[in-house]
Amino acid sequence: NVARGKLLREAEVAAELALGTIAGAALDVFEHEPLDPASPLWDLPNVIITPHTSAFRRDYWEVVVDLFAENIARFVRGEPLLNIVDKEAGY
Incomplete structure (x- = not known):
């Protein structure tokens, strides 16, 4: 799961992973972060846990700066901005 923690029911996923119903999982986000010790x-053994870093990639800063610059230009032109956060949805 690299989407949103709300999409993952951790207890159920953990149980199915332990039973082998789910062969394995790579998890980067959780219902509550940080993940409870x-x-x-x-x-x-069939779970890979990463510290909420799946969004990062080699060109991350280039992409972020380009988006920021584009949004400044859009704001100046009175156009809608890209990637607006929906606070109610949580992303």
């Missing part, structure tokens, strides 16, 4: 996900 007592979470069973930490102890499962």
Whole structure:
């Protein structure tokens, strides 16, 4: 899961991973962050946990700066901005 923590029901996923119903998982976001040290996900050999960094890539800053510059230009022209955050949806 590299989307939103609200999409993951951790207890159910952990149970299915432990049973082998789900073969494996790579998880970058969780219902509550940081992931509780007592979470069973930490102890499962078929789980990879990353520290909420899946969005980062080699050209991350180039992309972010380009988007920022484009949004400044759009603001000056009175146009709608790109990638507006929906605070109610949480992203």
